[in-house]
Amino acid sequence: MGTEKEYRELFDRVAALRGQVAGKLANELGSDPKLGDALLKQLDDMLVAVETDQRTKPGPADGGIASLVGIGDTSAPDLGQTSMPPGVDAYDETVASERVIAVGDLYYLYQHERIGVFRVVQKLQELFQRGAIRLSDGPGAFGLYRFDRRDVLRYTKRDRIDAYRRVLGYGRGLGSANARPNTDFHQLFTQFNNQVALFWRDKRISDVIRERAYDPSFGSVAVVRRGGLDLRNNLKFTSYGHLNVLRVEVMQLLTEAFRILGAEDVRDLFGATNAWDTVDKVLIRYFDERLVSSPRQRMAVTGRQVLRWLAAPHILETTRSEFEALLLEIAEPAEEWITSAQSLRVADRTSSPGVLPIDRQRPAGVAAESRADRPVTPRRNGHRPGAVTLSRRD
Template sequence: MATEKQYRELFDRVAALRRQVAGNLSNELGSNPQVGEALLKQIDDMLFAVEAEDQSGPRPPDGGLAQLVGIGGESASDMGATRMPHGIENYDETIASERLLAVADVYYLYQHERMGMFRVVQKLRELFERGAIRLFDGEGAFGLYRFDRRDVLRYTRRDRLNAYRRVLGYGRGLGSGHSRPNTDFHRLFTQFNNQVALFWRDKRVSDVIRERAHDPSFGSMAVVRRSGLDLRNNLKFTSYGHLNVLRVEVMQLLDECFRILNAEDVKDLFGAANAWDVMDEVLVRYFNQPIVSSPRQRMAVTGRKVLRWLAAPHILETTRSEFEALLLEIAEPAEEWLTSAESLRLADRSSSKRLLPWDRQQTAGVTTPHRGDRRVVRRRPVSARRPRR
């Protein structure tokens, strides 16, 4: 149990140690800043170990109040002898990784839902029941039969759309269970991908035009970390409920749908080479829908990879070299997600604006309309206006 005097002395000694290390290594730090970063990291780890040991130690039953107010035989003679806690657990370290992994899979499923894979299989099932397609006893025909028989045991399309609305904010209306939609997800997700992409773009430029590319002033870790923590905190309370069971079931449904589309008799029916060609052919022939399978599928893959990265504690890393090494895993996925989203007009690159205001209201997944797309407001004729008083 640390006292208030020990608390002050600890930070005074740590500050003196930092100053002494910086003074002794001033010449070496000028040519190699990574040495100073490693030393400061060791000092921070020592301070963290002292704080953790103090928090895990025994505490008085009254929390030290008797010492402070002067009651009983344990009352403190001065302020320095009273108990001084170091603090509480950090907010950003209390997020469970399994819930963010579930959200990543839900985002993956949503993009395939928007692609139309489930609608395509439903259409094939309707045509199969009417005898409108030449399927009889092949693998695809048997898969469509099982797909129809299991339909009553699965979550419905409305259940899936309500879950997407609650967790990701995509769609319209209320979320599942009449919950509040998470309308902030898309702009926070876009913001994080923008900051990751901008961080690595700055690094590539600095590697080319700067004399010392290892100088840590080329990009801001704090901006990337803050945008990632904002996204993690946003998903913290939307990942409860039946989300885990739903994503497991719908992932199984997605796998079943792809196997049906990839069956040989179904591919021969449409003259397709693979399951994706079958899906595109059905969407064009029966739904008159433009083909967006490629960008949507890449958004699904790269978006899930970025969200899975956030599920790990990498975003809390404070050492620049380690943070960059861990962030490299999603450098290309973030760029690819932005490019795919831009092609669908679902995101913009923030090249000049480093930060996105928190109070900026924009519908999730919808870009701001252009000037030519605005509605023309017709003014009333002069004779119909009220006279001035």
């Protein structure tokens, strides 16, 4: 921990160095703006290194209060000799990446749950147990038997729905163990994807209009960063608990379900060529549903890619060129997620460069991503065609 005078002189020297470098390289900076970014990056790194070094040095046992107020032999003769702490760790650097990655996997699982993968396997189990389908000793039949026997070892359907509600805010009611639902997630996730897509649309336009365009108004890094930090901070506390274990188990369950649906004897029942064909044909035949498999599956894949990117420290990159290079990884996934969500009317594309206020409300015309969004099929004698009563376990 240094003194107040050393603290002040450090920033004065850095400011003078920046002014001197900018003056000597004025012509080069005008023709190559990336050179300015590189120089500022090096100066910022030097400043951060000095501050980190000062933060690790041991300070006075009393925190410097004695020298400040003039008590004892360590009393400072002037303000410049008092101890000056450099500050505390940044808030946005304290998010654990493994928890955000787990949320990405849970989002992936939620979209497959909404497609109806687990309902399809449960329906096949019901038909298999009644002897209503021509399955006996093939790999699909044996897989259905094992799937049913392992029910007691798995989280239940209710557990999964409660986790989606607690972490993602999707569905209705309370979350796991009556926790508060994370109702802000969907709007923050939509906002971040919109800002990433808008950033690259603006950048492409600027590249077409002007060669080597470098106007900050064409693609705002600050708005994208704020949207990403808002989303990541939202997930900071909701990703605690049994989420990591649950998503590993349910990912294994999903893999097992697709192994059954893609088995040769199961595919032959429906004339399907792969597991997804089996899912679609069962949903149409037994649930009379309008298929949303394609957009939902793409939302699952691209949404998980975006959340995985957010788990890395890329969002804190301050150099524009490096930030753009890192952000390019999710440019297309973000655009595709918005397009898929638009087709399901669960998100809207915005051209607004602003960020969301803290006391935000859901904008009019944008539907919430909830269980209420499922297509409603006409009822016959008080029941929907093909509807079945779901047990607590899949």
